[in-house]
Amino acid sequence: MASPTSRVRVHNFTISLDGFGTGADQTLKEPFGHAGTRLMSWAFPTRTFQNMGIHADVPPSVGIDDAFARHWGENIGVEIMGRNKFAPKAGPWPNNGWQGWWGPNPPFHTPVVVLTSHPREPLHMEGGNSFYFFNGTPAEALAYARELAPGTDVRIGGGATTLREFLAADLVDEMHLVVAPIILGRGERLWDGLEKLEERFTIESATSPSGVIHMMFARRG
Amino acid sequence: MASPTSRVRVHNFTISLDGFGTGADQTLKEPFGHAGTRLMSWAFPTRTFQNMGIHADVPPSVGIDDAFARHWGENIGVEIMGRNKFAPKAGPWPNNGWQGWWGPNPPFHTPVVVLTSHPREPLHMEGGNSFYFFNGTPAEALAYARELAPGTDVRIGGGATTLREFLAADLVDEMHLVVAPIILGRGERLWDGLEKLEERFTIESATSPSGVIHMMFARRG
Numbered sequence: 444m445a446s447p448t449s450r451v452r453v454h455n456f457t458i459s460l461d462g463f464g465t466g467a468d469q470t471l472k473e474p475f476g477h478a479g480t481r482l483m484s485w486a487f488p489t490r491t492f493q494n495m496g497i498h499a500d501v502p503p504s505v506g507i508d509d510a511f512a513r514h515w516g517e518n519i520g521v522e523i524m525g526r527n528k529f530a531p532k533a534g535p536w537p538n539n540g541w542q543g544w545w546g547p548n549p550p551f552h553t554p555v556v557v558l559t560s561h562p563r564e565p566l567h568m569e570g571g572n573s574f575y576f577f578n579g580t581p582a583e584a585l586a587y588a589r590e591l592a593p594g595t596d597v598r599i600g601g602g603a604t605t606l607r608e609f610l611a612a613d614l615v616d617e618m619h620l621v622v623a624p625i626i627l628g629r630g631e632r633l634w635d636g637l638e639k640l641e642e643r644f645t646i647e648s649a650t651s652p653s654g655v656i657h658m659m660f661a662r663r664g
Numbered sequence: 665m666a667s668p669t670s671r672v673r674v675h676n677f678t679i680s681l682d683g684f685g686t687g688a689d690q691t692l693k694e695p696f697g698h699a700g701t702r703l704m705s706w707a708f709p710t711r712t713f714q715n716m717g718i719h720a721d722v723p724p725s726v727g728i729d730d731a732f733a734r735h736w737g738e739n740i741g742v743e744i745m746g747r748n749k750f751a752p753k754a755g756p757w758p759n760n761g762w763q764g765w766w767g768p769n770p771p772f773h774t775p776v777v778v779l780t781s782h783p784r785e786p787l788h789m790e791g792g793n794s795f796y797f798f799n800g801t802p803a804e805a806l807a808y809a810r811e812l813a814p815g816t817d818v819r820i821g822g823g824a825t826t827l828r829e830f831l832a833a834d835l836v837d838e839m840h841l842v843v844a845p846i847i848l849g850r851g852e853r854l855w856d857g858l859e860k861l862e863e864r865f866t867i868e869s870a871t872s873p874s875g876v877i878h879m880m881f882a883r884r885g
Contacts, residue, residue: 460862461683461855622843624867624879628859634682638849641681646845648871656869656877658845 449589450596453618454515456606457482457655460622463630464603469531474544476630482623485655486512495550507651511619511659520595521588522551525605526559529574542566543574554591556584558605581612603631610637618644618660670810671817674839675736677827678703678876681843684851685824690752695765697851703844706876707733716771728872732840732880741816742809743772746826747780750795763787764795775812777805779826802833824852831858839865839881 458464459482466478475482486492490503491512503509529543543549548569555574563576575591577584588597599609609615634640644660651657679685680703687699696703707713711724712733724730750764764770769790776795784797796812798805809818820830830836855861865881872878 461858462681624862624869626855626858626861628855628857634847634849636849637682637847640847641845646875648845648875648877650869650871650877654867654869656871 448594450616451585451599451609451614452519452596453599453601453606453615453620455483455486455512455619455621456601457485457621457623458603458633459625459627459630461626461628462632462634463627464601464606464633465527465631466627467629469527471531474528474531478627478630481625481627485621485623485651485653488653489513491515507649507657508653508655511621511657514619515598516552518596519553519598520592521554521556522598522600523556523558523584523588523605523609524600525602526557526561528600528602528605529555529557529559542568548572554588555600556588556591558584581609581614585609585614603633607633607635607637610640613643615660616662618658620658620660622656622658624654624656669815671837672806672820672830672835673740673817674820674822674827674836674841676704676707676733676840676842677822678706678842678844679824679854680846680848680851682847682849683853683855684848685822685827685854686748686852687848688850690748692752695749695752699848699851702846702848706842706844706872706874709874710734712736728870728878729874729876732842732878735840736819737773739817740774740819741813742775742777743819743821744777744779744805744809744826744830745821746823747778747782749821749823749826750776750778750780763789769793775809776821777809777812779805802830802835806830806835824854828854828856828858831861834864836881837883839879841879841881843877843879845875845877 456464466476469476473479485508487497487499488501488504489509489512490505491509493499493503530541549572552571555572557574557576559576560578566574577587585597599606599615644662647659649657687697690697694700706729708718708720709722709725710730710733711726712730714720714724751762770793773792776793778795778797780797781799787795798808806818820827820836865883868880870878
């Protein structure tokens with residue numbers, strides 16, 4: 444369904460061994476809820492994440508975790524994310540000043556489409572970060588994203604609900620999924636409603652000394 | 665809690681990527697329900713499973729899948745299994761003649777403790793297979809199993825509910841878990857209620873050319 448020159452890609456999306464893409468009880472201080480930093484801790488030491496400004500008390504790692512993480516931005520011209528990746532809680536915006544979790548210069552450096560049923564004017568920030576608030580189906584959001592960045596690839600940034608909807612609509616061409624060996628017990632499940640998803644993808648897995656498992660899903664044909 | 669000379673072990677227990685240890689709609693013809701043979705298909709080509717009498721149209725494999733599978737019986741003197749691994753459906757026994765899914769000479773060749781609230785006399789079959797039907801907690805079943813085979817290790821044979829109960833009771837010393845890259849969507853979940861299980865184990869993962877991921881859980885200290 445995607446044109447050969449614009450692929451829909453997922454990178455560094457991490458789930459627990461029991462399939463949760465984020466924990467329960469998301470708050471302003473805890474974007475991942477009770478999961479805290481446990482889902483993404485594999486990524487913090489990588490050179491890619493340290494170059495994004497993530498602080499880690501170790502030399503930048505350039506092993507398998509970084510080999511996967513570094514493709515995050517290549518040829519990506521726009522990201523689509525769910526409302527909960529931009530701000531906590533559903534409902535009207537907490538206040539007009541809310542500019543996301545990432546400080547004055549977010550790490551995207553592209554347009555970002557935020558899926559929400561609550562209208563808001565576009566938010567332009569430093570570093571080429573512009574957030575566009577959009578109400579529509581995954582296919583409509585994808586068309587809108589491609590207008591914002593013609594000819595580039597589109598990254599689906601999550602969270603779990605957003606990714607699940609794009610997978611259900613068969614709009615994802617490549618998915619780099621990371622399985623962290625933790626049992627979260629509660630939160631937002633990625634896999635619900637995706638029975639037989641594997642039939643649409645070739646899947647390759649690789650383990651890392653950090654303990655996580657990298658899985659690469661590539662759409663067949 | 666286990667004595668150093670009798671460990672409680674799990675081998676070759678396979679779950680889908682979405683965490684189901686068996687599918688839905690188990691029947692007499694389909695012990696794994698709608699999952700069919702998809703969960704265990706990684707194991708059929710191995711020398712270990714072919715030596716158990718599993719038919720596979722390929723030469724016996726001796727790679728990583730067999731390297732894990734072959735430890736299944738070492739020093740195991742008894743297995744504990746849930747009622748649904750022995751017979752389909754809860755409730756009274758379908759008939760007195762039901763002798764399990766495995767034909768006249770099951771592959772266990774040890775005593776087997778079947779957890780059930782429905783009393784039944786022990787069933788003695790060929791090849792050293794004796795099934796004992798037991799109603800009690802996981803700890804009570806373990807004590808009973810150890811009486812049947814003193815000084816040996818005990819294998820927890822599943823299904824998912826039985827394994828989950830033994831994990832919740834912190835009775836498992838070693839667990840070889842296999843993750844198959846399929847999304848079953850429905851069935852019996854392994855991980856429910858086991859939040860933070862990883863804190864009690866060291867975990868190592870390895871991928872296989874067959875596509876599955878082997879995970880070895882070893883209880884800490």
